[in-house]
Amino acid sequence: MMEESLKRAIILDHYQHPRNKGLKDDPSYMSRHMAADSCIDDITVMMKIEDGEVKDVCFDGQACTISTSSTSIMSTLIKGQSVEKALMIIDEYYKMIDEEHYDAEVLEEANAFDTLSKQANRINCGTIGVKAMNEMLREYQNGQQ
Amino acid sequence: MYDVLKVRNDFPMIQTLKERHMIYLDSAATSFKPQCVIDKVNEYYTKENANIHRGDYDLSFEVSDEYENARKTCAKFLNAKKWEEIVFTNGASSALNLVAYGYGQKFLKEGDVILSTEAEHASNILPWFKVSEVTGAKIEYIALNHDGTFDIESFKKAMHEGVKVVTLAHVSNVLGYIMPIKEITKIAHEYGAVVVVDGAQSVPHLKTDVCDLDMDFLCFSSHKMLGPSGVGVLYGKYELLDQMDPFMLGGGSNARFDICGNILLKNPPFKFEAGTPCVEGVLGFKRALEYLMDLGMDNVQKYGHELHAYFMERMKELDNVEVYNPHAQTSIVTFNVKNIFAQDVAAYLNKMGIACRSGNHCAKILLNVIGASETIRASVYLYNTKEEIDYLIETLKGVTLEKCIGASL
Ligand SMILES: Cc1ncc(COP(=O)(O)O)c(C=O)c1O
Numbered sequence: 149m150m151e152e153s154l155k156r157a158i159i160l161d162h163y164q165h166p167r168n169k170g171l172k173d174d175p176s177y178m179s180r181h182m183a184a185d186s187c188i189d190d191i192t193v194m195m196k197i198e199d200g201e202v203k204d205v206c207f208d209g210q211a212c213t214i215s216t217s218s219t220s221i222m223s224t225l226i227k228g229q230s231v232e233k234a235l236m237i238i239d240e241y242y243k244m245i246d247e248e249h250y251d252a253e254v255l256e257e258a259n260a261f262d263t264l265s266k267q268a269n270r271i272n273c274g275t276i277g278v279k280a281m282n283e284m285l286r287e288y289q290n291g292q293q
Numbered sequence: 294m295y296d297v298l299k300v301r302n303d304f305p306m307i308q309t310l311k312e313r314h315m316i317y318l319d320s321a322a323t324s325f326k327p328q329c330v331i332d333k334v335n336e337y338y339t340k341e342n343a344n345i346h347r348g349d350y351d352l353s354f355e356v357s358d359e360y361e362n363a364r365k366t367c368a369k370f371l372n373a374k375k376w377e378e379i380v381f382t383n384g385a386s387s388a389l390n391l392v393a394y395g396y397g398q399k400f401l402k403e404g405d406v407i408l409s410t411e412a413e414h415a416s417n418i419l420p421w422f423k424v425s426e427v428t429g430a431k432i433e434y435i436a437l438n439h440d441g442t443f444d445i446e447s448f449k450k451a452m453h454e455g456v457k458v459v460t461l462a463h464v465s466n467v468l469g470y471i472m473p474i475k476e477i478t479k480i481a482h483e484y485g486a487v488v489v490v491d492g493a494q495s496v497p498h499l500k501t502d503v504c505d506l507d508m509d510f511l512c513f514s515s516h517k518m519l520g521p522s523g524v525g526v527l528y529g530k531y532e533l534l535d536q537m538d539p540f541m542l543g544g545g546s547n548a549r550f551d552i553c554g555n556i557l558l559k560n561p562p563f564k565f566e567a568g569t570p571c572v573e574g575v576l577g578f579k580r581a582l583e584y585l586m587d588l589g590m591d592n593v594q595k596y597g598h599e600l601h602a603y604f605m606e607r608m609k610e611l612d613n614v615e616v617y618n619p620h621a622q623t624s625i626v627t628f629n630v631k632n633i634f635a636q637d638v639a640a641y642l643n644k645m646g647i648a649c650r651s652g653n654h655c656a657k658i659l660l661n662v663i664g665a666s667e668t669i670r671a672s673v674y675l676y677n678t679k680e681e682i683d684y685l686i687e688t689l690k691g692v693t694l695e696k697c698i699g700a701s702l
Contacts, residue, residue, distance in 0.1 A: 159698050160694065160698055163698075189636075210666060210667070211634070213634065213694070213698050214698075260702075263702055264702075267640070269640065270640060270701045273636070
C-alpha cells in the first residue's frame with residue numbers, strides 16, 4: 149500500500165497540474181468523448197497510435213479530482229509505450245480497482261488509487277479516462293488483425 | 294406547535310442514521326417513510342394480499358375498497374372536486390409522460406406551441422421533446438431572470454394565441470423557487486392553454502389546492518412525500534381526462550372489446566390504469582397522506598419555510614461557499630464550495646456522514662443562467678433539524694481540496 153500522504157500529494161499534483169491536458173486538432177488522432185457513463189464528469193481523450201506505438205495521449209474536460217488525476221497519470225504511463233505494453237498496464241490498473249492480485253510495479257503513480265475500490269461512488273471517476281484509452285487501444289489492435 | 298422531535302420518532306430511518314453517524318439532506322431525491330406507512334405495506338402482504346377490482350371474495354372486495362379510498366383521500370388532500378380526477382401511476386415521471394402522450398400527442402398539431410422553462414426536470418421536458426417531434430408543435434421557453442428567478446411579466450410576454458400547453462414545475466428541483474401558479478393558470482386560461490404542473494418538489498412541501506390554483510394537470514410522486522416508491526399521481530380536470538388517451542391498454546382499463554378490434558374504454562380514472570398496479574404502494578401512500586394531514590400541511594409548510602430560512606441564513610456566514618438560489622423559500626439549497634469540484638465536496642461530505650447530492654440535476658439552467666454546470670444540492674424535509682444544518686455548516690467551514698481528496702483514499 150502506498151502511504152496516504154504520498155497518494156494525496158500525487159493526486160493533488162496531477163489535478164492542479166494535469167499532464168497532457170489540451171486536445172489536438174489533428175485528424176490522425178483517435179478520440180473518445182466520455183460523457184454518457186455519468187452525468188457529471190465530461191472528458192474527451194485523444195490518442196495517436198502509429199506503428200504499434202502510443203505516440204501521444206491527451207485529454208480535456210470538466211472533471212473532479214479523481215477523474216482528472218487518474219486520466220493524467222495513466223496518460224503519462226502509456227505515452228511512448230507499445231500498444232501491448234499500454235494494454236498490459238491498463239489491465240493491471242483494472243485488476244487493482246477490481247481488488248484482484250496485480251503488479252504494483254508497473255503502475256507507478258497510479259498506485260495512488262490502490263484503495264479506490266473501497267469508495268464505490270468514486271470508481272467511475274477513477275476509470276473514466278482509462279476506459280477511453282483502453283477502448284482506443286483495442287480498436288487499434290482490432291484494426292490491425 | 295410543530296414538534297420535530299416527536300415527528301422524528303415516527304421515522305425508523307432516523308434511528309438508522311444515528312447508528313451510522315449520518316445526517317440525511319437529500320429528501321428532494323426521496324424522503325424517509327414513517328413507521329405507519331411501512332406497517333401498512335407489510336400489512337397488505339401479511340393480511341390483505343389479493344388483487345383489486347377482481348375476484349368474488351371478501352378479501353378482494355376489502356382491498357379494492359381500500360385502494361379506492363386512497364383515491365378519495367388523495368382527492369381530499371388536493372381539494373380536488375371528484376375522486377375520479379385522481380389517476381394512480383408509477384410516479385411523477387410516468388404521470389408527466391402520460392399527459393404528454395395522452396393529451397399532447399393527441400391534440401397538438403404543427404404550429405402549436407408548448408411553453409416551458411429551462412429549469413425543468415428531464416421528466417417534464419423530454420416527453421414534450423417527443424410530442425414536438427411527433428406532432429410538429431414547437432417548444433418555446435419563458436425567459437428567466439439572470440439569477441434563475443421567474444418573473445410574471447416575462448410569462449405574459451411569452452404567452453400568445455399559439456400556446457396550447459404551458460408545462461412547468463411548481464417548485465424547481467434545482468433552484469427550489471416557488472412559481473406563482475395561480476397567476477400563471479389565470480393568464481394561460483385567458484389564451485385557452487392548459488397548464489401542466491410538475492408537483493414532484495412542491496406537493497410534499499406546500500399546501501396544494503388544485504381548485505384554488507386552477508391547475509389543469511398536476512403530477513407528483515408518493516416517494517418524495519413519505520409514501521412508498523412505485524406510486525405517483527396524475528390529477529387532471531375530469532373533462533380533460535375524459536378526452537385524453539391512455540398510455541397503456543389492457544386488463545382493467547376496458548369495459549368490453551370484441552374480435553373486430555372495437556374497444557370500449559372505461560371512464561377516467563380507470564381507463565388509464567391497465568394492469569395490476571402497485572397495490573401495497575397505493576395503500577401505503579394513503580397512510581402517508583393521512584400522516585401529512587394529521588400534521589397539517591399548513592404546519593409542514595411553515596416548518597419547512599422556517600428551517601429553510603435558517604439554512605440560507607447560516608450559509609451566508611460561509612465565505613468559501615457560493616449559493617445559487619438565495620431567494621428560494623423551501624427545501625432546496627444549491628451551492629458550490631469555491632474552487633472545488635462539486636463531486637469532490639460531496640465525497641468529503643459523505644465521509645463526514647452527510648448525505649447530499651452532486652451533479653447537474655438533469656436541468657440545463659444552471660449552465661446557462663448561473664454559469665456553473667455542477668453543483669451540490671442539499672434539501673431538507675419535515676424531519677430535519679437546525680442541529681443537522683449546523684453540522685453541515687461546521688463541516689463546510691473546514692473543507693479543503695486536500696481533505697476532499699483524502700476522502701477518496
Ligand atoms: C421536479 C421533478 N419532476 C419530476 C421528477 C421525477 O420524479 P420520479 O423520479 O419520482 O418519477 C423529479 C424527481 O427527481 C423532480 O424533482
